[in-house]
Amino acid sequence: MIHSSAHARVGLVGNPSDMYFGKTIAAAVTNFSARVTLWQSPSIELKPHPVNDPFAFDGLGQLTEKVRVEGYYGGVRLLFATCKKFYEFCRDRDVALPDRNFTLSYDTTIPRQVGLGGSSAIITATVRALMEFYGVRPHVDVQLAELPSLVLSVETEELGITAGLQDRVVQTYGGTVFMDFDEPTMIAQGHGTYSRLDSASLPPLFLAYTAIGSESGKVHNDVRYRYESGDAEVIAAMREFATYAVAARDALGAGDHTRFGAIMDQNFDLRRRIYGDKAIGDRDMEMVDIARRNGCAAKFSGSQGAVVGMCLDRSLRAHVRDEYLARGFQFAELAVHDPDAD
Numbered sequence: 001m002i003h004s005s006a007h008a009r010v011g012l013v014g015n016p017s018d019m020y021f022g023k024t025i026a027a028a029v030t031n032f033s034a035r036v037t038l039w040q041s042p043s044i045e046l047k048p049h050p051v052n053d054p055f056a057f058d059g060l061g062q063l064t065e066k067v068r069v070e071g072y073y074g075g076v077r078l079l080f081a082t083c084k085k086f087y088e089f090c091r092d093r094d095v096a097l098p099d100r101n102f103t104l105s106y107d108t109t110i111p112r113q114v115g116l117g118g119s120s121a122i123i124t125a126t127v128r129a130l131m132e133f134y135g136v137r138p139h140v141d142v143q144l145a146e147l148p149s150l151v152l153s154v155e156t157e158e159l160g161i162t163a164g165l166q167d168r169v170v171q172t173y174g175g176t177v178f179m180d181f182d183e184p185t186m187i188a189q190g191h192g193t194y195s196r197l198d199s200a201s202l203p204p205l206f207l208a209y210t211a212i213g214s215e216s217g218k219v220h221n222d223v224r225y226r227y228e229s230g231d232a233e234v235i236a237a238m239r240e241f242a243t244y245a246v247a248a249r250d251a252l253g254a255g256d257h258t259r260f261g262a263i264m265d266q267n268f269d270l271r272r273r274i275y276g277d278k279a280i281g282d283r284d285m286e287m288v289d290i291a292r293r294n295g296c297a298a299k300f301s302g303s304q305g306a307v308v309g310m311c312l313d314r315s316l317r318a319h320v321r322d323e324y325l326a327r328g329f330q331f332a333e334l335a336v337h338d339p340d341a342d
Contacts, residue, residue, distance in 0.1 A: 001037065001038075001039045002037070002038040002039065002129050002133055003035065003036075003037055003129075004035070004036050004038070004126070004128040004129040004132065005033050005036075006033065006121040006124035006125040006128070006171045006172075007028040007029055007030055007032070007033045007174070007337050008028070008029050008031065008032035008033065008110045008117055008118065008121060009026050009027065009028050009029065009116065009117040009121075009166075009167050009170045009171055009302075010026060010027055010029055010116065010207065010301040010302075010308040010334065011024060011115075011166060011299075011300070011301055011302055011308070012026055012027060012176075012202075012248065012299075012308065013025045013244050013248040013260075013263055013264060013299075014241050014242060014245030014267070015164075015166055015241070016164065016223075016238075016241070017239075017241035017245075018164035018165050018166035018179060018181055019162075019163070019164035019165075019224070020181075020238035021181050021182060021186060022181055022238050022239070022241050022245070023178070023179060023180050023181065023241075023242040023243075023245035023246060024166050024178075024179050024181075024241075024245050025176065025177070025178050025179070025197065025245050025248055025249060026169075026177060026179070027175065027176040027177075027199065027202065027205075027334075027336045027337070028174050028175060028176075028336070029207075029337060030335045030336075031207070031332050031334060031335055032110040032116060033108070033109060033110065033121065034109075034110055034121035034122045034124075034125050035106065035107050035125060036104060036105065036106045036122070036126050036129050037105050038103070038105075038129040038130070038132075038133055039102060039103055040100055040101065040102055040103075040133075041101055041102055041103040042101060044103075045102075045104070046079045046080060046083070046104050047076075047103065047104065047105040047106075048074065049074060049105075049106060049107065049108075052076075052108070053074035053076045054074075070112060070113075075106055075108065077159065078119055078122045078123050078159075079122075079126060081123075081154045081158035081159055082126040082127060082130070083104075083126075083130070084158065085150060085154045085157070086126075086127060086130050089142075089153075090134075090136060093141070093142070097136075098134055100133075102133055104126065104129070106125070106126070108121065111306070111330070113305060114209045114210060114301075114302075114304070114306040115300060115302020115303045115305050116207075116209070116301060116302060116306055117167035117170075117171060119161070120151055120152075120155065120163070120167040120168050121167075121171055123151045123154050123168075124147075124151050124168065124171045124172060127147060127150060144172065145189075145191045145194060146191060147172045148165050148168035148169040148171075148172050149165065149190055151168040151172070152164075152168050162224060164181075165179070165191070166179060169194050173196060173339070174196075174337050174338075174339035174342065175196050175336065175337055175338060176196065176197040176199040176336060177197065178194070178195050178196075178197055178245065178249050179192055179193075180192050180193045180194075197249065197252060198252075199337075201252040201253070201255065202252065202336060203261065203312060204310065204311065205308055205309065205333075205334040205336075206309045206310075206317070206331065206332065206333050207301065207306060207307070207308055207309070207332045207333075207334055208287045208290070208291075208306065208307050208309065208324045208330065209287075209301075209306035209329065209330050210283055210284070210287075210305050210306070211328075211330070222275075223274060233274065234274060237270055237273075237274045241267065241270065241271075244266060244270075247263055248263045251263065257310070257312055260297075260310070261296075262297065264297040264298065264299045264308075264310060265292070268288060268298065268299035271299070271300065279304075280304070281304060284304050284307070286327065287329060288307055290320070290323050290327065291307065291309045291311075294316055294319065294320050295311075295316065296310060296311040296320060298310075308334070317333075
């Protein structure tokens with residue numbers, strides 16, 4: 001019986017430039033995680049999740065409400081696509097897989113479609129389980145820096161989801177990671193340059209999120225089109241996002257949390273200017289406004305549906321939490337994953 005997991009992630013600075021040869025800082029957090037269980041069996045069986053992949057309903061009303069809130073997509077499609085891409089990945093590298101089959105199930109506590117890397121966590125955990133089951137050796141048969149690209153290919157090539165490498169990198173490496181997606185390096189080696197930062201240097205962070213968001217690819221599509229069309233404003237913005245990541249890394253190194261928070265705010269302001277208020281949405285804007293009127297820095301954790309914030313004033317933290325809860329949002333103080341503890 002093989003158990004494997006991957007944590008939710010929060011984008012701290014620089015996103016969404018990971019999709020545009022930029023630079024980002026993100027952290028894996030232990031508040032939420034995805035877990036897969038795999039065991040040998042006569043044939044391959046992928047088990048639907050009883051909540052995320054329902055196939056039985058009390059009536060048409062319940063079925064319709066499920067689709068309205070969460071869409072048509074559950075997690076079992078991620079298992080299908082991951083198994084296919086893993087097989088092709090190994091085949092293309094002449095990594096022989098033993099002739100044996102398995103049953104695979106998954107569970108997740110990561111809130112869906114609110115920019116916390118829920119889909120990529122399931123895929124990352126599945127890849128780890130498959131590697132262990134088939135004896136694919138880390139650092140020998142596959143390098144650590146290659147795995148995020150494999151995870152990304154499941155979503156972009158198999159499922160047609162617009163996404164970047166950031167989530168997959170930090171969920172593969174764990175902890176807090178600075179990521180440089182410099183274009184010549186990406187072209188030359190197929191992945192960026194990734195380095196862990198000291199998570200102890202981070203300020204106290206919180207997360208506020210809505211009950212349900214939307215698939216992140218839908219949010220990115222217009223900006224992606226503008227970027228590929230040579231839109232000067234979008235291209236300049238992605239370069240600026242990248243400079244924020246470098247400045248934030250330097251601020252953490254200097255222990256300057258005030259500066260780090262100011263950069264988080266700049267990151268959101270630039271994103272708002274490029275994507276526009278319609279894409280931001282009233283409820284997401286409200287989450288940022290709550291933080292800012294209480295003197296806290298805040299920005300999107302991912303595409304939409306959740307904000308990561310920093311509150312340096314200990315006396316205000318309970319008030320900030322209560323205000324989010326009173327407005328119908330969920331709230332959590334974040335615990336950053338420690339890779340050395342695994």
